[in-house]
Amino acid sequence: MSEGAAKKEEKPRKFQAIRGTRDLLPPETALWNRVEQTAHEVFATFGFGEIRLPIFEPTELFARSIGLDTDVVSKEMYTFPDHPLRRLEQLREAVKFEGATFWPTDDASLSLFTKALTRFVESLGELFRDEDSETYNKERFGRLRTELTDEVSKFQQLLKLGPAEGLDSELTRSKERIETILGFFEFGESLTLRPEATASVCRAYIEHNMQQLPQPVKLYYMGPMFRRERPQKGRYRQFYQIGAEVLGGSDAPAIDAEVIEMVMTFFDRLELQGVQLDINSIGCRECRPKYVEQLRAALLKVKDKLGPDSQRRIETNPLRVLDSKLESEQPIIATLPHIADHLCEECAAHYAAVKHQLKMRGVIYRENWRLVRGLDYYMRTTFEITAKGLGSQNAVCGGGRYDGLVELLGGPPTKGIGFAIGEDRLILSLQESGKAPVQQGRDVYIAWMGERAQATAIRAAKDLRKAGFSVELPPVEQKFGKALGQADKLGAKYALILGDNEVSEGLWTLKTLADGAQAKFTEPDLLEHLKKHL
RNA sequence: GUGGGAGUAGCUCAGCUGGUAGAGCGUCGGUCUGUGGCACCGAAUGUCGCGGGUUCAAUCCCCGUCUCCCACCCCA
The missing domain is CATH 3.30.930.10 (Bira Bifunctional Protein; Domain 2)
Structure with missing residues (x-):
């Protein structure tokens, strides 16, 4: 059991595209x-x-x-607050990290709390220096910062005086004011x-x-x-x-x-x-509002014949009743006034x-x-x-x-x-309607064999690609049978065969995969041939 | 947000009202170290969506949850 649990932890979480999103893949x-x-x-x-x-x-x-x-x-809508909220969250984290409760009750946690708060205010200062964005209102933030520091020192004093008579409510009010001010920082631009x-x-x-x-x-x-x-x-x-x-x-x-x-x-x-x-x-x-009123009036007359969705729409958006798909409502909708007559x-x-x-x-x-x-x-x-x-x-x-x-x-x-x-x-x-493209093939698959041939193959691939052909160049040497099999699976039109013979003769073998026909070409002739036939 | 259906290998799916999983296709390797498609042989890949419950035992039964599909709503 514990072994199974340990094993479980080793496996990283499997991620998947979140709901309603998807990957678009070839082809x-x-x-x-x-x-x-x-x-x-x-x-x-x-x-x-x-x-x-x-x-x-x-x-x-x-x-x-x-x-x-x-x-x-x-x-x-997917709505989120910009950056300043993160600052506030950082503050909350920092306060927690320092071991203080967000609202300190004694001297020890008070000093931790104010330390975290001071750092927060300083970080706001950095924020102003770092960002030249006009999204932030410098003046407003400066004012908020002053208000915050003032309020915090007031809070500190109140706390030091202890729960003396009459001060409890003051303390509570001070807390509320600080929270409110912090709340303002939350309203970084909503995006x-x-x-x-x-x-x-x-x-x-x-x-x-x-x-x-x-x-x-x-x-x-x-x-x-x-x-x-x-x-x-x-x-x-x-x-x-x-x-x-x-x-x-x-x-x-x-x-x-x-x-x-x-x-x-x-x-x-x-x-x-x-x-x-x-x-x-x-x-x-x-003209639209006038029509909407007439429509609403007409709808109210037949309200009991409509479904719950449409009944609701009479108040919220009468126009939407018009495109209801409900079979039972169709005859009623047909009798409603047309906007064309009220433009x-x-x-x-x-x-x-x-x-x-x-x-x-x-x-x-x-x-x-x-x-x-x-x-x-x-x-x-x-x-x-x-x-x-x-x-x-x-x-x-x-x-x-x-x-x-x-x-x-x-x-x-x-x-x-x-x-x-x-x-x-x-x-x-x-x-x-069947307009999807088929898998992308290759123009030429280069079946090479031997170290000398690889050099030639690399050069051939470069030239063919330069001429705009799609070329597959196997990264490692393969048996010829395998290479041609690959060429076939990838849907290549031609296989360019480069082995010892071709390299020493200077004549390259080009095979047409569809019919198996083969012919030999010199390097320049091959390019010309392909340009004509592809 | 509401309702219905479905999740088992990369894909398509079997799995007997419970005994810890199979097929086809695909992938990889071999038969086959200068000739592909075919054939034959072989291999790998599964926390049976996830979590809990019932049970000696759950892919199977029950509950929850997530995701996908379809529809409503709304919109492109």
Whole structure:
């Protein structure tokens, strides 16, 4: 038993990718690369430039843009405090380490406690010297530091006076004040792993004064996003998005249409199957609230016929009732008022023009009056693209217009529209329809034998690779049979045979693995031959 | 966060209402030291997801837990 336990301890912990994250391996990564490469190419033809963004941002950026009441912000973000919290934890550790309780009760532990606290305050001083970051408000921290030291010396005095009459409550209050001040240090900038990238793009637009560039500014990005959801088919906690945003300039319907055209072109190029574009307009700050009220009123009339989820949404977000999947609710939903009939004049005109622009571009769409977007910042044009083979998460792209978001984030009034593609889902759909690449083979496998031949083989590999061929050069000598077996398993097209004969003759043997044909070439001829045939 | 299904070799899976594990594929080696795919022979790899309980005995029964899959919710 004890032996078993000891044995157990020797074995290091087996690590595994944490829930909702995964490794992408070859050959699948070849497909990812193809998708991303295609995005680079297609987006470039539409005049979009790539923007590379931080993976984390201030929490507030997402809270403000996506909306506090959305699920994404209220329960799905990976949020953590920056560095100052670590300082506080260090302090707590230090106090514990010195053998003192966090709240000393006698002289001995008091001196330990103040020692640890003093060190903590000093370390804050270091923090200010080390970091030139503007994230920390020097003045505020200086003030806090003074308050803290003052309060601590007061606490010390109180403690030394002993539990004299009337001082107990003073002591308690002093403790509370110190804790409060320490609490402030905890509020180092709260950071969040980005759950999406639109907010970041807007932040970058503002930060780099892009309104001074020729408008509109057209940017695209790709990379991982993070949401703490329950994993499912086509849904991960670290997932990948490819997105694009058009910021600034006008809100011309042609921009909406061109952005949609671009995604469709991209999907077309990838031969994505079962592509279906749905569009809608959800109005603006003027007309949407009025519609929402009418919708709510209509819903209240049929409340008892709805499921519990939808009943709840009547209060929280009536629009979401529209995309309920419940079979039993479908007939009821069909009777609800359409937003298209309640758009203000400008929104209606814009929506009509977007549809016209799409037609001119030959983009096939379906109007879906039940298509509503979840994030707060969307207005007017919204769209969603679905593809086949995705289970119940069949949306592969979602997007819409978000005029006013830049302004909300402290920038100038700016028009905006964009979309995000779920790359994981895109890949999944491509794989389901048999578009997955096969295992990467090699152009040439070099079967060498003998020390002299290895030198030749190394030179041959270098030259072939320089010419762009994929070459496998075995690190150790192998029997010929084995070498050819390896070449076969690796899916090589050719085996270059280099043995004593070849080296002394200066004629290299090239074998075509598919049919077993062999021919001899001089070194330069071989390169020429391969260039012609590969 | 809620519900359902599943975890046995690298992969796909067997394992009899309890007696401490097997197959196929793959990997490696050999038959085969200048010729691959085939065939034959051989080998390695498992804390039977993890922890606890019942039992003389648990991969199997019970409880908990973790992970994966599917769906709800929400979203890309």
